[in-house]
Ligand code: DOR
């Protein structure tokens with residue numbers, strides 16, 4: 001078998017870049033390998049309006065290292081008072097590629113998200129009309145629902161009713177973590193896509209909890225039992241066009257991860273392509289890696305595929321920094337727990 005693999009340059013369809021010093025530190029990690037990324041809007045305060053998205057886009061472009069080609073694809077944070085006309089204008093100008101739905105309280109900086117789904121109905125109807133996708137953090141927040149069941153319950157109680165009430169709404173189920181989500185996605189038409197992270201292909205809940213708690217493996221939605229991880233691997237490597245990469249790479253400083261109440265997020269921007277090549281090789285699906293990282297996402301979003309390429313070469317071993325330094329303190333890079341052998345050649 002050939003020890004090199006050349007793909008169209010990949011995109012990341014779910015990425016957290018933050019702002020300020022953190023943005024400057026983490027952006028090169030993504031821009032080194034990825035041509036574009038869907039940028040999450042959960043800043044403090046959140047990116048709710050078109051004007052805020054435009055200003056955030058300018059800050060991202062200003063933070064790019066000289067000579068780096070990278071296109072941030074902006075999103076708006078759906079709040080209960082979001083103005084449908086502002087969303088439509090931000091879409092019409094080409095600035096915004098999706099709107100992000102966070103159930104209020106579901107995850108990092110989601111306090112301004114949605115509690116009453118009927119209040120965002122006019123925005124969702126406008127989005128269905130203009131063809132603007134809704135990216136969904138799919139977890140209920142009710143305290144009586146077990147955290148390992150929150151995705152499956154969300155599909156039944158929230159996602160499916162919203163989709164039935166809003167025909168034509170294009171939806172991305174973000175960072176799916178269960179076989180329930182895989183099965184639901186497979187049963188829908190081509191107006192539904194699903195992103196899968198790198199880390200959910202690698203870890204299950206034992207990795208977080210057995211033999212001592214591992215804060216760097218804690219993210220939301222939390223990794224589930226092994227049968228779910230296997231369903232995600234099967235979906236990602238299946239070649240089915242509705243499944244594509246969204247890393248959900250989410251930097252938090254070690255100081256914020258290692259607290260008694262630590263932040264959720266795995267930082268995978270640095271080594272994602274090496275890890276994915278390893279996973280796809282294990283599944284005998286290296287020929288499907290390009291679909292997952294470089295073709296299916298643009299297909300769903302109706303964007304052109306990238307013309308440039310990226311080459312992976314298999315060698316002895318490849319190492320990555322354990323941490324990225326930022327002015328706020330170090331950010332630990334996700335450790336897949338196995339040696340990596342696929343190196344991304346500098347492009
Ligand atoms: O683990 C996560 N981290 N999940 C999310 O939904 C948000 C993200 C973050 O912003 O840190």
Ligand code: ZN
Pocket residue numbers: 014016040248250
């Ligand atoms: Zn996220």
